[in-house]
Amino acid sequence: MSTETSHPRSVLDVDSLVVRYPGSPPVIAVDGVSLSIAAGETVALVGESGCGKSSLARAVVGIEKRASGTVTVDGRDVTPLGLRRRSPELTGVQMVFQDPATSLNPRRSIGAQIADGVELSTRRGEKTGTPGEWLARVGLDREWVGRYPHQLSGGQKQRVAIARALAAGPRLLVADEPISALDASTQTTVAALMRSLTTAVGAGLLFISHDLAVVRRIADRTLVMYAGRVVESGPTEALWQNPQHPYTRSLLAAIPAPDGAGRIPVAPTDAERATWLDAPVATTTQS
Amino acid sequence: MTATAARPSNSRGPRVRAPRGGRLRLPAVWRTPLAIVGAVIALAWVVVAFTAPLWVPYPPDAQMLPRLLPPGTDGAILGTDALGRDLFSRLMSGAGVTIPLSLMLVAASVVIGTVIGASAGYFGKWVDEVLMRITDLFMAFPTVILAMVVAASLGPSLFNAVIAAIVVSWPQYARVTRSLVLGLRGQNYVIAGRLLGHSPLRSLLADIAPNITGPVVVLAALDIGSAILLLSGLSFLGLGAQPPTAEWGSMISSALQNFDAWWIGLFPGLAILTVVMAFNFIGDSLRDALDPSSRTERAASGVVAAPKTEDEALKGTGASA
Numbered sequence: 279m280s281t282e283t284s285h286p287r288s289v290l291d292v293d294s295l296v297v298r299y300p301g302s303p304p305v306i307a308v309d310g311v312s313l314s315i316a317a318g319e320t321v322a323l324v325g326e327s328g329c330g331k332s333s334l335a336r337a338v339v340g341i342e343k344r345a346s347g348t349v350t351v352d353g354r355d356v357t358p359l360g361l362r363r364r365s366p367e368l369t370g371v372q373m374v375f376q377d378p379a380t381s382l383n384p385r386r387s388i389g390a391q392i393a394d395g396v397e398l399s400t401r402r403g404e405k406t407g408t409p410g411e412w413l414a415r416v417g418l419d420r421e422w423v424g425r426y427p428h429q430l431s432g433g434q435k436q437r438v439a440i441a442r443a444l445a446a447g448p449r450l451l452v453a454d455e456p457i458s459a460l461d462a463s464t465q466t467t468v469a470a471l472m473r474s475l476t477t478a479v480g481a482g483l484l485f486i487s488h489d490l491a492v493v494r495r496i497a498d499r500t501l502v503m504y505a506g507r508v509v510e511s512g513p514t515e516a517l518w519q520n521p522q523h524p525y526t527r528s529l530l531a532a533i534p535a536p537d538g539a540g541r542i543p544v545a546p547t548d549a550e551r552a553t554w555l556d557a558p559v560a561t562t563t564q565s
Numbered sequence: 566m567t568a569t570a571a572r573p574s575n576s577r578g579p580r581v582r583a584p585r586g587g588r589l590r591l592p593a594v595w596r597t598p599l600a601i602v603g604a605v606i607a608l609a610w611v612v613v614a615f616t617a618p619l620w621v622p623y624p625p626d627a628q629m630l631p632r633l634l635p636p637g638t639d640g641a642i643l644g645t646d647a648l649g650r651d652l653f654s655r656l657m658s659g660a661g662v663t664i665p666l667s668l669m670l671v672a673a674s675v676v677i678g679t680v681i682g683a684s685a686g687y688f689g690k691w692v693d694e695v696l697m698r699i700t701d702l703f704m705a706f707p708t709v710i711l712a713m714v715v716a717a718s719l720g721p722s723l724f725n726a727v728i729a730a731i732v733v734s735w736p737q738y739a740r741v742t743r744s745l746v747l748g749l750r751g752q753n754y755v756i757a758g759r760l761l762g763h764s765p766l767r768s769l770l771a772d773i774a775p776n777i778t779g780p781v782v783v784l785a786a787l788d789i790g791s792a793i794l795l796l797s798g799l800s801f802l803g804l805g806a807q808p809p810t811a812e813w814g815s816m817i818s819s820a821l822q823n824f825d826a827w828w829i830g831l832f833p834g835l836a837i838l839t840v841v842m843a844f845n846f847i848g849d850s851l852r853d854a855l856d857p858s859s860r861t862e863r864a865a866s867g868v869v870a871a872p873k874t875e876d877e878a879l880k881g882t883g884a885s886a
Contacts, residue, residue, distance in 0.1 A: 339760060341756060359756070359759055359760065361687070361688060361759075361765055362764075362765070363762060363763065363764040363765070364759060364760065364762045365762075366762060369760065369761060369762040371760065372760055372761070373756075373757065373760055375753040375756075375757070377753065380752055380753045380754065381753040381754055381757060382754055383754040383758075383772055383775065383776070384776065385775035385776050386771070386772075386775060391754075394758065394761050394763070394771075395761060398761050398762055439757070442757065442761075443757075446761055
């Protein structure tokens with residue numbers, strides 16, 4: 279199942295990761311996924327809801343316990359996020375959450391929350407900038423440091439969350455559907471901003487989304503996930519032009535065409551779905 | 566609602582924003598008549614409590630007037646008691662005994678209760694089990710009975726009565742804090758803090774504490790009244806302030822021996838009534854302002870009901886728990 283070759287400069291290496299939720303029968307949310315992300319690379323993970331994208335993201339940062347497999351960032355094993363203070367080496371893994379409403383503390387000013395990130399990088403001896411500078415970098419007014427999250431819109435909150443994560447000087451940024459709670463006009467700008475800023479600091483970006491149009495614009499490589507497994511992976515453009523796996527094809531076909539005809543994509547039948555599980559894993563190589 | 570209108574309208578979408586600021590919105594709280602009445606009475610009593618020795622006409626313990634004078638005679642505004650002590654002087658000095666001690670005991674209960682509750686909620690597992698079973702143990706007994714047991718076993722004195730009151734009042738803070746922390750520790754911003762390498766203490770103080778102060782302050786404000794009642798109650802039973810200390814509860818108790826002298830018991834009773842009601846008004850108004858689930862009346866009077874956000878909903882359950 280190892281479709282990715284371990285890159286020498288890779289910041290993230292995931293090998294045969296399994297995430298299992300207890301129950302009868304237990305739910306296997308992530309079923310032996312392997313992937314790697316190089317420094318400065320943006321990798322998108324797409325798939326329908328319930329396919330295990332978020333579980334994978336949470337297991338990568340250590341919020342979710344993994345049943346088996348390994349996750350390493352810069353060669354260090356990512357231990358589960360416990361109540362104890364996280365070791366400084368692992369603070370290079372940061373996350374941007376799906377819901378901007380809950381990702382910021384409602385009772386603390388956004389400047390103070392970005393300062394948490396700045397403080398972390400300062401402690402490591404890096405200089406990433408002041409909270410005001412970070413606000414400017416994510417396209418907000420640098421005078422807003424004293425504002426509170428309720429004074430911001432969803433998109434602005436998400437920009438603050440991105441600033442907080444990046445101010446920490448991460449090696450890997452995991453974004454779990456960071457744009458799905460935003461409106462269409464904000465989605466692309468926030469996603470592009472995220473990519474440019476993470477690439478600028480040389481961090482890897484694992485971008486989880488079900489918005490294929492946005493993914494096509496920002497991701498270097500795309501992994502398609504279905505039922506807990508990566509069914510297809512490859513350079514974004516190649517995958518887009520020449521999808522191999524039937525599920526990828528149906529995903530791409532499900533994008534509504536802006537031709538004014540008002541056609542709604544046909545939902546796949548159960549019979550179709552059954553065949554996707556058995557189809558061979560596809561790896562697009564040429565771009 | 567000028568505060569909301571004055572905010573820069575950078576919010577997108579039709580969502581009506583809650584008029585909640587990062588700080589306590591005291592101006593909105595004080596706008597209700599109940600809050601104003603409560604604040605004025607409470608403030609007056611607090612001023613009396615701290616300044617009474619400077620201006621009362623007689624020393625509270627001096628037996629220098631005729632016995633059992635009815636109110637208004639011979640310069641004794643509220644009359645005298647069975648030992649010829651000026652009731653007005655004793656009443657005013659009594660405020661200086663009851664009110665500061667009640668505030669102190671509430672403060673001590675809040676500190677003990679929140680520390681225990683927050684530890685239980687944040688660390689969970691066996692820490693939670695142990696701490697909450699201890700809390701249950703204290704909660705299992707009726708408040709006054711347990712306080713009586715503690716005060717009686719320590720010996721009757723005002724100091725021991727305060728200790729007894731602290732022993733019975735911290736568990737409710739522990740319970741509320743635990744439930745709030747339990748809900749908040751899974752919030753994304755708390756997880757984000759932990760990813761940034763916050764220690765448990767920092768996580769609790771910086772990420773969680775600002776979000777639980779509101780409900781805990783409300784609870785404390787509502788509890789001041791009951792603390793005063795409990796303390797005077799213990800004194801009434803003879804387990805608190807000892808004679809000749811001027812204390813409202815013990816003053817009512819001594820009135821029982823002179824039933825026909827109605828003024829001896831009535832005025833301390835009124836004093837307790839007004840101060841307890843005043844603090845309860847303040848607590849109620851604070852809760853109305855901070856807890857959207859009890860904001861229905863204000864919504865009816867033209868204030869737009871704010872959509873419940875997750876943490877506010879939590880506060881609601883916390884404050885009513």
